[in-house]
Amino acid sequence: MSEKRYDDILLISDLDGTIVPRYEMISEENINAIHAFTERGGAFAIATGRAPGAALPYLEGIAVNAPSIFFNGAMLKDLSADCVLESRTLDGDIWRDFAAQVLFRFPRACVEVYTADDCNVLTPEENDDPRLDDEFYNVTRRPLRDVEQETWLKFFVCDAPVNLTFVERLAKELGIDKISTSFYSDANYLEYVAPGTSKGDMADVLRAMPAYAGRRVVACGDYGNDVSLLRTADIGVAPADASEEAKAAADRVGVPCGEHLIAWVLKEVL
Incomplete structure (x- = not known):
């Protein structure tokens, strides 16, 4: 056969x-x-x-x-x-404003910006999600100002699920929800990519x-x-x-x- x-x-x-x-x-x-x-x-x-x-x-x-x-x-x-x-990229100053607001309002979150080659972590090491150490991420720890001019592919927030509901509310306040696609990839992982x-x-x-x-x-x-x-x-x-x-x-x-x-x-x- x-x-x-x-x-x-x-x-x-x-x-x-x-x-x-x-x-x-x-x-x-x-x-x-x-x-x-x-x-x-x-x-x-x-x-x-x-x-x-x-x-x-x-x-x-x-x-x-x-x-x-x-x-x-x-x-x-x-x-x-x-x-x-x-x-497909996250374009416009509104994304930098959103990132700044998330960093200010959610001080315990792990906030990450993904460019073509790097996972740019914008928050202190004590906020890191364990997967960053254990799962082969190419992590670069940088302040927001150092990645503002780069091309963003994904914006990621790791926090307690209840806090992420407030991140979603903030996204609506700023109009981010109208220029993005968002979803959960785990209960405490909220991600944003370009619309469509x-x-x-x-x-x-x-x-x-x-x-x-x-x-x-x-x-x-x-x-x-x-x-x-x-x-x-x-x-x-x-x-x-x-x-x-x-x-x-x-x-x-x-x-x-x-x-x-x-x-x-x-x-x-x-």
């Missing part, structure tokens, strides 16, 4: 909480499944909130053979060619490229920032331990993150 081919499939997967358990790496079972998928003609991409540099350590030895989505949809990059294909920006929107850009046109899109994700990706896919898959929002958006619910979701997708979905 001949081996199954995947020439008609574009598989896009989130990392954290989907195929990367917290503070762990991608399992050997998932790595082997990705290899089997790409060797048989499948196109594999990732879609993450991370910057490329913070994602690459997880992908060592993995055949990511399609352009991938970073900053929750603000960048599409071909990793093999080290080439940015599309990016999401993993799902950038996945549509990817699937329209000639190399991937006509392929069915299978997408995997676990949290609110993955909902648009799950909905735009032909088949959306959430792990069993995903958020209720992600599971509601998915067509299939698979095994938990720690039990090798990509291997499950190849066996049970494809």
Whole structure:
């Protein structure tokens, strides 16, 4: 019997909480499944909130053979060619004003501005979220004035969930909500990207490229920032331990993150 081919499939997967358990790496079972998928003609991409540099350590030895989505949809990059294909930015002085207000009103928050290569942390080290030390972020600690003239791709606030509701209220007061897309990537992570920006929107850009046109899109994700990706896919898959929002958006619910979701997708979905 001949081996199954995947020439008609574009598989896009989130990392954290989907195929990367917290503070762990991608399992050997998932790595082997990705290899089997790409060797048989499948196109594999990732879609993450991370910057490329913070994602690459997880992908060592993995055949990511399609352009991938970073900053929750603000960048599409071909990793093999080290080439940015599309990016969407946070433009205007209003973003600098918003950052200044957040820094002033929420002194215990961890506030981060993402540029193309760096995670710029604007707050003191004692405010840092633990993931900055444990998850390969290229951290540069800088005051707001030093990043004001740079190109911003994502604005990120980590704080207690109740405080983040007040950050959202501030965003409405300043009109930020009208010039951005915002979402939670965890209960205490609130993120802002350019308007009309999401993993799902950038996945549509990817699937329209000639190399991937006509392929069915299978997408995997676990949290609110993955909902648009799950909905735009032909088949959306959430792990069993995903958020209720992600599971509601998915067509299939698979095994938990720690039990090798990509291997499950190849066996049970494809």
